[in-house]
Amino acid sequence: MNKNILLHACCAPCASASSKRLTDQGYAPVLIFANSNIFPHKEFQRRLDAAERLAEILNIPLVFSPWEHEAWLEQVMPWADEPEGGKRCEICFHWNLSTTAQKAAELGIQEFTTSLTISPHKSSETIFAAGRAFDGFREFNFKKQNGFAESIRLSRAFGLYRQDYCGCEFSIPHRSSSP
């Protein structure tokens, strides 16, 4: 039987190719949508709906964590003016991976990882550094072997919503530069 791994789905398109990569490596992924960074709430819901659709298509389980944007905002506010890729994003990665680690423990899943590394706009090393704070984190650099291009191909094939900004209110002025 394949081993479960909890995959933090930063969004459905990134999770599509990441899930496939994990399956190819003999894992049975379980998706978690834990993204309190996303603003506004209707955008969170839209991305969660897309993740639910992906889970249905791939026939894999999905769990999610509630939207705790106010608490997330409080953590990142000191770095509100940082450019994308700076300290604010490090805190953001840590927040979402902390939630994922807690959920993995609750579910009795020993390993977890994140689809965040598929984005060419995000440093995999910075994401790995955030994940190393938690037991069970596994380092998958999904952007390797054309992972991002594969995520675009799959999300088009599956008809998944693809957002044009990273997620938080600070990234909205930079639409089209992410994910």
Ligand code: SF4
């Ligand atoms: S730009 Fe993206 S990674 Fe950075 S804080 Fe905002 S949502 Fe998080």
